[in-house]
Amino acid sequence: MKMKNTKQNNSTNAGMKLALWFSIQGDLRFLSHRDTMRLWQRVISRTRLPVKFSQGFNPHMKLSLPLPRSVGMAAQCELLLVDLETPIELDTLSQIVPPQLPDGMRYIQAASVPMKVSSLPQWARYHFILAESTPTEPIQQIIDAFHQSTTCPVQRSARGRHLERTLELKDHITHMTLQDNIIECQVNINTTATPRIDEILQKLTLTTPRPIAGVERVAVKYHKITLPG
Amino acid sequence: MNELHRKIRDEFLPVVTSPGQYIGGEFNQVRKDVSDDGVTVALGFPDTYAIGMSHLGLAILYTAVNQMEDVVAERVYCPWLDAGEVMRDKNITLFSWESRTPIREFDILGITLQHELAYTNVLYMLDLAGITFRADQRHEDEPLVIGGGPVADSCEPVADFFDLVVLGDGEDALPAVIEAYRVLKKNKATRREMLIQLARQFPFVYVPQFYQCDYNDDGTLAYFEPTIEGLSRCIQRAQVMDLDNATFPTAPLLANTESTHDRIAIEVMRGCPQRCAFCHAGHTRGKLRSRSINKIVELAWQSYLNTGHDTVSLLSLSTSDYPDLAELVKRLYHQFENCRVGISLPSLRVDKQLRDVPGQVSGTRREGLTLAVEAASGRMRRAIGKKVTDEDLIATMRTAYEAGWQKVKLYYMVGFPGETQEDIMGILHLTETISRLRREVASQPATVNAAVSWLVPKPHTPFGWIPQQSPDYFLEAKRELIHAKRQLKGVSINLKFHHTDGSMLEAVFARGDRRLSKVLETAYRMGAKFDSWHECFDFNRYMEAFKTNGIDPAFYASRQRGEQEILPWDHLDGGNKEHLYHRYMRIMKMLQE
Numbered sequence: 001m002k003m004k005n006t007k008q009n010n011s012t013n014a015g016m017k018l019a020l021w022f023s024i025q026g027d028l029r030f031l032s033h034r035d036t037m038r039l040w041q042r043v044i045s046r047t048r049l050p051v052k053f054s055q056g057f058n059p060h061m062k063l064s065l066p067l068p069r070s071v072g073m074a075a076q077c078e079l080l081l082v083d084l085e086t087p088i089e090l091d092t093l094s095q096i097v098p099p100q101l102p103d104g105m106r107y108i109q110a111a112s113v114p115m116k117v118s119s120l121p122q123w124a125r126y127h128f129i130l131a132e133s134t135p136t137e138p139i140q141q142i143i144d145a146f147h148q149s150t151t152c153p154v155q156r157s158a159r160g161r162h163l164e165r166t167l168e169l170k171d172h173i174t175h176m177t178l179q180d181n182i183i184e185c186q187v188n189i190n191t192t193a194t195p196r197i198d199e200i201l202q203k204l205t206l207t208t209p210r211p212i213a214g215v216e217r218v219a220v221k222y223h224k225i226t227l228p229g
Numbered sequence: 230m231n232e233l234h235r236k237i238r239d240e241f242l243p244v245v246t247s248p249g250q251y252i253g254g255e256f257n258q259v260r261k262d263v264s265d266d267g268v269t270v271a272l273g274f275p276d277t278y279a280i281g282m283s284h285l286g287l288a289i290l291y292t293a294v295n296q297m298e299d300v301v302a303e304r305v306y307c308p309w310l311d312a313g314e315v316m317r318d319k320n321i322t323l324f325s326w327e328s329r330t331p332i333r334e335f336d337i338l339g340i341t342l343q344h345e346l347a348y349t350n351v352l353y354m355l356d357l358a359g360i361t362f363r364a365d366q367r368h369e370d371e372p373l374v375i376g377g378g379p380v381a382d383s384c385e386p387v388a389d390f391f392d393l394v395v396l397g398d399g400e401d402a403l404p405a406v407i408e409a410y411r412v413l414k415k416n417k418a419t420r421r422e423m424l425i426q427l428a429r430q431f432p433f434v435y436v437p438q439f440y441q442c443d444y445n446d447d448g449t450l451a452y453f454e455p456t457i458e459g460l461s462r463c464i465q466r467a468q469v470m471d472l473d474n475a476t477f478p479t480a481p482l483l484a485n486t487e488s489t490h491d492r493i494a495i496e497v498m499r500g501c502p503q504r505c506a507f508c509h510a511g512h513t514r515g516k517l518r519s520r521s522i523n524k525i526v527e528l529a530w531q532s533y534l535n536t537g538h539d540t541v542s543l544l545s546l547s548t549s550d551y552p553d554l555a556e557l558v559k560r561l562y563h564q565f566e567n568c569r570v571g572i573s574l575p576s577l578r579v580d581k582q583l584r585d586v587p588g589q590v591s592g593t594r595r596e597g598l599t600l601a602v603e604a605a606s607g608r609m610r611r612a613i614g615k616k617v618t619d620e621d622l623i624a625t626m627r628t629a630y631e632a633g634w635q636k637v638k639l640y641y642m643v644g645f646p647g648e649t650q651e652d653i654m655g656i657l658h659l660t661e662t663i664s665r666l667r668r669e670v671a672s673q674p675a676t677v678n679a680a681v682s683w684l685v686p687k688p689h690t691p692f693g694w695i696p697q698q699s700p701d702y703f704l705e706a707k708r709e710l711i712h713a714k715r716q717l718k719g720v721s722i723n724l725k726f727h728h729t730d731g732s733m734l735e736a737v738f739a740r741g742d743r744r745l746s747k748v749l750e751t752a753y754r755m756g757a758k759f760d761s762w763h764e765c766f767d768f769n770r771y772m773e774a775f776k777t778n779g780i781d782p783a784f785y786a787s788r789q790r791g792e793q794e795i796l797p798w799d800h801l802d803g804g805n806k807e808h809l810y811h812r813y814m815r816i817m818k819m820l821q822e
Contacts (some may be wrong), residue, residue: 027238030248035486042256042483045537053569072243100537102256213239 015052016087017115019225020080020097021108024069028104033068040065040080043100052083066119067189067220070197074216077108077227081119087112111228121189122221123174126197128183128206131213140178142204147176154199167195169203184218233321234329240319245312249486250278253326256483257535259295259302260327267299268411271325271335271372275350276343276761278306282482283490285544286378286399287341292478293400300407303327303335307350308357310758310765316357323357332358333371337410339403340391341378345738346731346761348387352753355390362750364392365438369420373410377403382466382513383688385797386738386745388437392424396433396802397466397515398499400476406431429459433467435801436460442743448784450742450795466513466802472499472520479531490542492573493532495525497557498545505603506613506816507642509687509739510546512809519545522557526564533570541565542573549574575599598629599638605655609645612819619659623666626675630667636676637663643706644684644698647820653706656681657713657722664720676721681710683732688740688798691813694790697736700729730768731761736786742797745785747778 024036031039041061044051053059062083069075090110097107130139146152152169172195175186183206187195197215201207230238242248263269272290274281281287287304294302303325308316316323322331332338338360340351352362355374361367364374376384376394384394395402409430413423428436439460442453454462469475477496484491500517501510520528529541541561543551551557561572602617604610610617626637641656660679667675683703686692707726714724738745752774759765775782790796792810799806 027242027252027254030242030252031485032247032249035249038487038491039256039483039485041539042537045539046534059569071248100256103254 016084017113018082018084018110019113020110021077021227023106024075026104029074030072032071046100047096050085052085067121076218113225118223120223123186123188124217125186125219127216127218128212129214130181143176143178154195154203167193169195236319236321241315241321245315247486255485257480258482261301263299263301266415268407269335270294270302270337271305271332272302273305273338273340273354275340275347276307279488281306282484282488285494288478288481289400290403293404293476297404305332322359333360335372337375338372339375342376342380343378345735348749349753349757349760353758363389382801383798385743386741388743389746394435396464398469401469402433402467425457432465435464453800463800464802468515472518473524477528479528480535483536492540492542493538494542494544495529496544497525497551501546502550503547505615506691509690512690522560526560530564540571540573598634601640603642605659606652609652612816626663626666630670638678641681642684643681646695657710660722661720664722674720678723680725682727683729685732685735685739691809694813696787696789700733703729733786737782741785748774748780751777
């Protein structure tokens with residue numbers, strides 16, 4: 001891996017934080033978050049990027065996927081953050097990363113971001129793709145009903161506990177429309193609680209019978225990290 | 230996209246647990262198209278994806294077969310219970326991981342036989358694939374079902390389910406059989422013609438349906454002989470003599486989900502110089518062959534570049550017997566020094582050579598040191614041929630603790646012939662000594678995990694004639710060890726025990742004959758599968774299956790065999806029977822003295 005000689009914007013002598021965007025489609029969407037992490041660890045290792053490792057008895061690569069993806073969800077623009085020991089030429093990534101990716105995963109772009117950058121997501125936009133021959137009229141009625149209602153609470157009980165909490169979908173879903181057999185839904189994300197996709201689909205009675213053939217995360221907005229261009 | 234692909238995508242993957250294990254498309258996967266005259270091979274592993282993906286043998290065969298021109302090998306594993314249910318409910322046939330082709334449409338289905346408790350999984354795979362169980366009833370359009378692997382040399386309980394079995398090393402033998410199959414297929418040979426030709430052509434090919442046997446009144450074998458002219462009475466084992474030039478997967482598949490051994494595995498040696506009396510593998514893998522240090526380092530490096538794994542594991546039956554292990558570890562350590570790759574040494578035997586190793590093995594992880602002690606007393610170790618002295622063991626562990634190791638795992642066995650109470654309790658005493666030894670170099674004793682298994686007398690070994698101890702004997706030993714462990718203070722010892730019922734069944738099927746195929750089929754029909762998984766194993770189901778078929782499991786597990794008895798594995802090349810019997814006699818004499 002060619003090291004960069006000049007000091008780059010946002011990078012320091014102590015290293016560089018890499019923000020790398022990728023998509024995950026096809027059957028690869030059935031990988032879990034943990035499996036996706038393991039996949040990236042192997043990819044980073046094969047590319048010989050100068051990745052940082054944690055200190056301690058059992059060192060591990062310093063990389064993260066700030067917004068975990070549910071099993072079965074496709075994604076158009078996922079973010080991977082990698083801490084590097086030394087700065088690198090970003091242009092080389094488009095050469096060395098794609099050959100190391102399995103079918104269904106595509107490298108999009110990479111950027112250098114400040115080492116201490118916040119990677120908290122603000123919102124995510126999803127597409128719920130309707131199954132073939134699903135009539136759109138009842139779906140539109142469900143969406144209209146959601147918009148007209150003043151409240152749409154979801155009960156969530158923690159596994160193994162009796163505590164139950166209520167999430168108000170109206171506070172989180174800022175946008176929901178139906179167009180060309182796709183429901184587009186934008187969900188606000190905060191650190192205390194965010195409705196899961198299965199909770200949204202269940203609440204909107206979109207799970208039985210299964211009118212949704214697939215779910216895709218099409219965009220995520222982070223506080224401080226944006227996809228260049 | 231055909232109907233099967235659509236069903237898998239829409240009706241199977243979204244509802245099964247851990248769907249990532251069924252999607253295929255792993256990095257380094259091979260996709261090939263073959264002509265109409267080509268051969269399609271499905272390599273089946275009769276256990277879960279996580280275990281199958283860790284299996285080096287399957288990876289070697291996958292590479293060897295895919296190197297052939299106009300031949301493609303794809304993989305298939307056992308779907309877990311929930312996935313099997315979905316497949317039945319949705320009418321989804323068992324499919325290959327690469328192209329999602331129905332397994333029934335392949336020319337050949339190869340299944341590796343790893344251990345006896347995986348036998349019902351063979352039936353599970355055949356069932357999900359829609360393949361007729363019994364080889365002599367299969368139709369012309371069904372795949373040729375080929376068996377192989379470690380227990381192929383005692384395969385009589387499952388012999389009826391296989392068209393042919395390949396004995397010994399598969400990386401040259403299986404491609405040779407496939408090549409011959411290709412010619413026969415082109416010449417439009419019938420299934421029977423193919424099997425006759427393959428059995429005649431290759432000394433390592435066993436076609437069970439061309440051999441017949443009968444039984445004496447006491448249930449023992451009366452005879453076992455071929456029914457087709459030109460077939461050998463004894464099948465020979467295929468052997469790869471030059472490991473340096475043998476096929477090896479330097480671009481192994483990377484599992485999509487977590488696998489049991491998520492690491493680079495390099496086989497450094499084949500065969501074993503030890504010949505411990507209980508060890509089936511040690512007696513059946515043939516001549517000792519080792520890879521050169523240069524080759525091992527080259528293979529490990531290539532595999533690392535192609536996978537990105539962070540651990541290199543050196544595999545063999547007894548890695549500490551590698552001619553220059555210290556030098557090998559040193560070379561690997563230097564090669565991977567700046568890559569954060571650890572070196573792992575499973576299957577270590579304790580001897581003088583091993584004393585130097587713990588200090589040299591380091592890297593990103595210093596996992597627990599695993600040592601196969603087998604018997605706690607020196608008397609028993611000498612008798613069974615385990616060349617380990619207490620002095621070597623203590624010296625090795627002291628070195629390991631000085632080098633920073635904190636955990637150790639010890640393997641023991643109970644149930645040897647001539648075993649005394651002292652031998653059994655010695656397990657705890659030795660474990661305690663090893664744990665306390667760390668106090669000499671550190672403030673805390675070592676955490677020692679002692680895994681105790683129950684001796685399963687194996688075919689092709691000097692113990693092939695002895696009865697297995699009763700489950701009650703094992704349970705009593707377990708009780709006493711647990712009780713004595715509770716009295717210990719100031720040490721960190723975890724005792725783990727094998728399942729006694731499972732060990733008993735292993736003993737039945739390890740030395741069983743063809744009559745047991747009915748039991749397996751009945752047990753499977755009653756729901757038996759994944760029998761090596763505690764959550765799936767149901768001993769009563771098997772007892773019911775034995776009863777239904779009028780078979781007494783004690784006949785196979787706990788019966789002393791006579792010197793002249795025809796054994797169900799005599800025709801499958803193992804060791805020298807006369808030599809093994811003499812060794813057995815010597816062991817018994819040593820234990821009586």
